[in-house]
Amino acid sequence: MYTHANNVSTSQPSCLPAFQWKLWIYTNYDCNLRCSYCVAKSSPNALRRAIGLANAQRLVDEAVTLGFDEVFFTGGEPFILKEIYEMLAYSSARIKTSVLTNAMLFQNSRLEQLLAIAPGNDNLILQVSLDGGEPEHHDFYRGKGSWQKTVDSIQTLQRHGLKIRLSTTETPVNTGHLDLVCGLHRSLGIPESDHFIRPLAKRGYSKEGLDLDMGNLLPEVTVNLDGVFWHPLSTDADMQVSKSIFPLSTAVQRIQEQLDAIASTGRASLMTFT
């Protein structure tokens, strides 16, 4: 996995610049975990702030019309929501779709509902957070016992034919042991191209890590109930592009104009961070 810089190129206002345009949808903010580095400040006590099925479907439709490359569903833990399966089925029928999850809720009816839409669906991938090849490198931030449950769940999902991508946050605890998580993903049959390592960011609950904002991040259009944001790293006010979700094209136009302004300086280098 890779966090790397991209030079921003200029673009015509009427078409999308030549990089991967991603739409991120914050489905909800509550979560079964309370990770101490959570940039979204999610926890079991967080307000749900659910985007809702109708909004999610309209966002997917507008993203397809605008020519986006991929839609990501994130939270919170999206699989807390009853309507997440319908959201994913709708989106993956129209565009490449990823859903971020800690993979700890896939038992009984949740697993059955996922299996009803996922296996054999080449447009849908589950992106699972896994910070270590050994429990202590993951559980330090995410809670005791979470590593084992996540690894067990990954194997269950794989047995049922689901596509898994792994996302690792590099922290002071695991930074000297990333070879172990790479060894684990290989042993699980997950290729290098489906393993991402990104640095810790100082946002939300995280008090350590990189300072990232609209000035050094390549945009990835992000929506929650409050509007549109520059990047899924944060839905804080300083990252907000628009207070209206719809039409999505208005916020995209603003982002394009800002990218054009950055590119016109001739010295822009923005980091990808997902």
Ligand code: SF4
């Ligand atoms: S980092 Fe992910 S799993 Fe952990 S509390 Fe935040 S949303 Fe939940």
